[in-house]
C-alpha cells in the first residue's frame with residue numbers, strides 16, 4: 001500500500017483492536033505511516049468485523065446451503 005499523497009510505500013506500524021480505540025464494534029485498526037520526511041502522512045485503516053453470526057442469532061442456524 002502506497003502513500004495517498006506521495007506514492008511512497010507506507011510502513012506498517014501495527015494493528016490495534018477497535019476496543020483499543022474505544023469503539024463499540026469489533027474490528028482491527030491498522031496503522032501505517034509514510035517514511036517520506038517531507039510528507040509524514042499517517043494512515044489508519046479501519047476493518048470492521050462482520051458479526052452476523054455472533055450477535056443474538058442463536059435461533060436460526062439452518063439458512064445456509
Ligand SMILES: [Zn+2]
Pocket residue numbers: 003004005006007008034035036039040041
Ligand atoms: Zn507520503
